Amino acid sequence: MHLSLTPAQCAPRRSEIDLGSFAALSFEAMGCRFEILIDVDRSGLSRAECAAVCEEMRELVLDWHARLSVFEEGTIVSRFNRGRAGDAFVLDDDLFALCSLCDRLRLDTDGAFNIAAGTLMEAHGFRESVVDDLDGLSIDKGFVLDETQRTITKTDGRIRIDFGGIAKGFVLDLIRNELEELGITDAFVHGGTSSVMGMGRGWSAGVGDGMTATLEDLSLGVSETDSRVVDGSGHVMDPQTMAPATSSLQRVACVHKSAAAADAYATACCVWPNLIERLGDGSCTLIVFDTESEPIAIDPLGVVRPSPEDQE
Amino acid sequence: MTEIDRRDFLTRTAGGLAAMALVPEMKAFGGFSLNETLRVGVVGVGRQGREIMGELGKIAGVSVVGVCDVDERRLKSGLRRASGATGYATVGEMLSSGTVDAVAVATPTHTHREVAVECMGSGVHVYLECPLAHTREDCIAISEAARSSKGVVAAGLQGRSNPVYKLARGFFRSDSVRDLISMRAQNNRKTTWITPSNDPVRREALNWKLDPARSNGLAGEWGTQQFDVFHWYTGRYPVRVHGNGGVRFYEDGRTVHDTIACSLIYEDGATIGYDATLANSYGGRHEKFFGSNAAIKLGWSHGWLFKESDAPTQGWEVYANRQQFHNDEGITLIAGATKLAEQGKLKEGVGLPNPSVFYALEDWIVSIAEKGTPACTIAEAARATVVGIAANQAIVTGKGVDIDLAGL
Numbered sequence: 001m002h003l004s005l006t007p008a009q010c011a012p013r014r015s016e017i018d019l020g021s022f023a024a025l026s027f028e029a030m031g032c033r034f035e036i037l038i039d040v041d042r043s044g045l046s047r048a049e050c051a052a053v054c055e056e057m058r059e060l061v062l063d064w065h066a067r068l069s070v071f072e073e074g075t076i077v078s079r080f081n082r083g084r085a086g087d088a089f090v091l092d093d094d095l096f097a098l099c100s101l102c103d104r105l106r107l108d109t110d111g112a113f114n115i116a117a118g119t120l121m122e123a124h125g126f127r128e129s130v131v132d133d134l135d136g137l138s139i140d141k142g143f144v145l146d147e148t149q150r151t152i153t154k155t156d157g158r159i160r161i162d163f164g165g166i167a168k169g170f171v172l173d174l175i176r177n178e179l180e181e182l183g184i185t186d187a188f189v190h191g192g193t194s195s196v197m198g199m200g201r202g203w204s205a206g207v208g209d210g211m212t213a214t215l216e217d218l219s220l221g222v223s224e225t226d227s228r229v230v231d232g233s234g235h236v237m238d239p240q241t242m243a244p245a246t247s248s249l250q251r252v253a254c255v256h257k258s259a260a261a262a263d264a265y266a267t268a269c270c271v272w273p274n275l276i277e278r279l280g281d282g283s284c285t286l287i288v289f290d291t292e293s294e295p296i297a298i299d300p301l302g303v304v305r306p307s308p309e310d311q312e
Numbered sequence: 313m314t315e316i317d318r319r320d321f322l323t324r325t326a327g328g329l330a331a332m333a334l335v336p337e338m339k340a341f342g343g344f345s346l347n348e349t350l351r352v353g354v355v356g357v358g359r360q361g362r363e364i365m366g367e368l369g370k371i372a373g374v375s376v377v378g379v380c381d382v383d384e385r386r387l388k389s390g391l392r393r394a395s396g397a398t399g400y401a402t403v404g405e406m407l408s409s410g411t412v413d414a415v416a417v418a419t420p421t422h423t424h425r426e427v428a429v430e431c432m433g434s435g436v437h438v439y440l441e442c443p444l445a446h447t448r449e450d451c452i453a454i455s456e457a458a459r460s461s462k463g464v465v466a467a468g469l470q471g472r473s474n475p476v477y478k479l480a481r482g483f484f485r486s487d488s489v490r491d492l493i494s495m496r497a498q499n500n501r502k503t504t505w506i507t508p509s510n511d512p513v514r515r516e517a518l519n520w521k522l523d524p525a526r527s528n529g530l531a532g533e534w535g536t537q538q539f540d541v542f543h544w545y546t547g548r549y550p551v552r553v554h555g556n557g558g559v560r561f562y563e564d565g566r567t568v569h570d571t572i573a574c575s576l577i578y579e580d581g582a583t584i585g586y587d588a589t590l591a592n593s594y595g596g597r598h599e600k601f602f603g604s605n606a607a608i609k610l611g612w613s614h615g616w617l618f619k620e621s622d623a624p625t626q627g628w629e630v631y632a633n634r635q636q637f638h639n640d641e642g643i644t645l646i647a648g649a650t651k652l653a654e655q656g657k658l659k660e661g662v663g664l665p666n667p668s669v670f671y672a673l674e675d676w677i678v679s680i681a682e683k684g685t686p687a688c689t690i691a692e693a694a695r696a697t698v699v700g701i702a703a704n705q706a707i708v709t710g711k712g713v714d715i716d717l718a719g720l
Contacts, residue, residue: 045508048564052506059359067366072665074370093392150395183510 023050027058029065030167032192034058036175042186042200053182057175057189064171067095068163070118080152081118081160088151096150098163098170101260103145105166108261109268111239112275116142118162120237124244133158139239168195169221169263176219176259188215196220197259206307207253207287209295214303215255221262223270224251236270245271248292252276255285255303350680353378353412353436355403355427356419357390358507358518360441360669364416365393367670371677380406383514403427407434414463414680416673417441421533422526425450429457437463439676442470443536444690444697446528451694452719458690466676466686467693470668471541473675473686475647476615480608483617483645484545489603490623492546492582497538497599499530499588504562505570522568529704530572530588531555534597536700539576540688541599541610542584543696550576550584550699552714555707561591572707576699576715586703609642613663616642633662694720 026035036057038050045053069075080089091099102115116139123134142159143152163170168191175189176197186200196205198215205220206212213220225236225245238245252269256262265284269276273288280286280298287304288296297304352368354361357379368374380400381387391399400406406415407430414437417427424445431438438458444467445451458465471477483489507518520526521533528536543549555574562570573587598611605623609616618640633644646652646662664671672688679686695717706713 044510046564048504048506048562049508052504052508055503056508063362063366074666076369090395092395096395181510182508 023047023054025051025054025058027061029058029061030171030191031164032168032194034061034191035189037188038179038184039186039200043184045182045184050184053179053184057178060174060178061171061191064167064174068167070160070162077161077163080154083154083157085154085157085159088146088149088153090149090151093150096145096152099143099145099152100147101170102163102166102264105261105264105268106140109264109275109279110272111140112268112271113165113264114139114142114239115161115163115166116140116159117165117237117239118160119158120239120242120244121162121164121235122160123242124237134242137242139242165223165267166260166263168192169219169259169261172197172219172259194222194224195259195263196222204305208251208289210307211287211295211297212305212307213253213255213285213287214305216303218255218257218301218303219259219262220253220255221259221264221266222251222253223263223266225249225270236267238271240272247271247273248290249273249288250291251289253287253289254279255287255301256283349373349375350677351375351377351411351413353380353400353406353415354390354394355380355406355415355417355431356423356441357381357386357393358383358418361386361416361418362390362393363667363669364418364439364441364673365390367667367673368416370666370670371674374677378406378409378412383517385514403430407431407436412436414438414676420520420526421528422446422450422520425453428454432457432461432463432465435462437676437680438465439468439673440465440690440693441468442540442688442693442697443528443532443700444693446526446532446701448698448701448716451697455690455694455720464676464680464683464686465690466672466679467688467690468669468672469537469540469544469688469693469696470612470672471537471610472544472688472692473671474612474664474668475671476613476645476664477541477610479647480610480615480617480645481545484601484608488606488617489601489608490605491603493602493604494582495542495584495599495601497535497542497584497586498595499534499538499597500592500595501590501597502593503590505568505590522566524568524708527568528701529557529568529707530570530590531574531586531703531707532697532700534588535574535586535703536696538586538597538599539584539699539703540692540696542576543692543699545601546578546582548578549695549717550715551579552577552712553699553703553706554712555703556710557707560589569707574703574707576703608645612668614661615645617645618642635661691720 021041023038023040036054040047040050043050068077070077106114119139137156137158141155143154145152172189172195179187188198188203190196197219199217202214202216204212204214236245249270252266254262254266265279276286282300285299285301285303352374354365365376368376376394377397379390379394379397380403387399415431416439418441419427421443428440444454505521509515553574553576557569557572560571570591571589576584598609601608605620607618635642635644675687699715702713702715
């Protein structure tokens with residue numbers, strides 16, 4: 001996917017931006033490269049202070065990277081995944097809030113987005129360990145959250161949760177909150193170019209096929225069905241068939257106020273294209289790339305533009 | 313190396329346990345049991361304190377029940393990380409609640425004395441982050457409080473509990489490097505050392521590291537941890553230090569140096585060369601021992617042994633994992649190599665699965681469970697801290713400083 005990190009008003013290519021007026025930091029986390037840009041002149045802070053803000057945001061991302069890892073044995077996520085049905089795991093407030101958000105997004109998307117799809121990722125060879133028996137298993141109600149006790153409990157020992165479909169968007173939302181608390185109103189952050197957040201000025205993110213999305217206090221989430229493939233199947237899982245999604249959609253980009261919701265909706269539409277009409281009803285913009293037809297933009301937010309290259 | 317160390321090592325390697333030489337003393341990995349849940353309070357929940365909370369969460373039988381910070385925002389953030397924990401604005405309130413058995417202290421260095429002495433006086437077990445304090449007087453006061461404390465008191469000089477460092481020390485003390493020629497260490501990390509805040513009062517409080525009156529500079533805040541590795545390995549302390557430094561990069565009015573270099577000199581003339589900067593990350597943080605047979609490089613999560621071509625080959629080397637660094641080949645020093653090899657995980661780049669602070673905390677908890685002595689005592693931390701304070705003085709003044717460890 002092409003992503004141009006440019007302010008929309010002038011829509012220059014990245015190489016034409018005066019990066020000298022930005023504090024910038026890039027780093028690896030969550031299996032991708034994050035980049036943070038803060039406009040020093042508009043921040044009211046010194047350059048060193050803006051750089052310090054970038055560092056704080058990096059720590060925030062790395063902290064969540066460590067907490068949500070399914071690869072490190074000690075994390076609560078790994079322990080939950082190894083646990084048995086009925087074992088209640090106490091979560092801290094932050095993690096419980098994330099799980100609750102994921103559950104709301106599961107309901108919003110009729111179950112198409114589900115962190116319990118981690119079970120299917122294992123079953124279909126996207127993880128080192130393997131769940132090889134899916135008989136009689138439903139991931140739709142794979143776990144139960146208890147608000148009072150702050151616990152998460154598996155309904156079946158084979159259930160595995162995986163935050164890979166929302167983690168980047170979730171941390172971008174946290175970053176936006178942190179930046180707002182620090183009084184910063186003009187910034188751009190992305191994780192692997194598939195989760196993008198623009199604050200302040202309209203930031204132009206190219207979404208491919210001659211289109212850009214203008215992010216003015218908005219976020220973009222992009223889901224691609226074939227960005228990771230094992231044995232010819234993509235990594236986006238269909239909770240109904242319990243197998244990799246097989247729709248003809250190649251890519252869905254979603255623009256939403258919340259980066260977490262943008263990530264989840266984009267994934268959900270890739271899984272079940274019939275959600276596109278309902279989800280694109282006003283709270284978000286959806287740009288759909290189908291292998292069998294021209295790209296379609298459902299744009300109630302009015303953010304889709306032709307890319308500068310096409311305008312030329 | 314003492315004759316006993318050498319004999320012990322030869323006996324072990326001659327026993328035919330080829331991979332044993334790669335396995336450190338791992339009491340922390342063994343089973344230990346706390347009779348009941350250990351209720352821990354964490355004082356100071358900035359970045360370090362939050363990391364401590366996260367690592368404590370990995371240890372069975374430990375529950376963080378109290379969180380204390382004078383900064384309201386940090387307290388709130390800390391509480392969100394500890395389900396069911398109670399928040400306190402002061403240490404006194406936390407201790408008098410009677411709900412904590414142990415306290416981990418991660419407040420700014422210059423506040424350690426007040427917090428630690430109060431905790432130690434109350435009889436709870438204490439883990440105190442290092443450097444221990446920002447003055448020699450505070451080190452002495454904390455040491456005295458630790459001596460009369462009824463709890464297990466551990467200091468956070470993390471090399472002493474780090475499995476890679478323990479393993480490498482076995483090699484060092486068993487003569488693998490042979491004649492020690494020199495020692496070097498560095499800590500390069502591009503970072504501002506600023507904690508951002510849009511509240512001027514809060515900014516002043518949080519940015520103590522950039523205040524010369526409250527900070528020991530790079531040598532004290534970062535160097536102390538690394539200097540102690542040399543103290544622990546050699547069993548000796550340097551007697552004098554020279555240094556220099558400056559603000560080479562951050563033109564923001566700061567006076568605390570962003571780049572430093574110093575030489576710590578032992579009585580016999582051996583030296584530790586140390587440099588650190590906030591302006592460049594190349595090489596990161598590591599310590600190196602250069603000997604006539606081999607060099608050891610330690611990088612906190614990783615360690616390597618670089619042998620000279622004329623050094624004798626030992627049986628276990630056949631099984632060792634190796635890593636190429638330009639023209640040099642390092643033998644990977646990793647804890648539990650035999651187990652990793654069995655699992656097919658003994659490969660290039662393999663390192664510790666947890667950060668160093670995890671092992672320091674685990675060692676403290678094990679010491680509490682076993683009523684034992686922690687890997688790093690307050691006395692050892694006090695001496696290392698005073699070395700760091702002296703190094704900072706030498707750098708700031710540009711004059712040589714004698715290191716006075718009397719009474720510590």
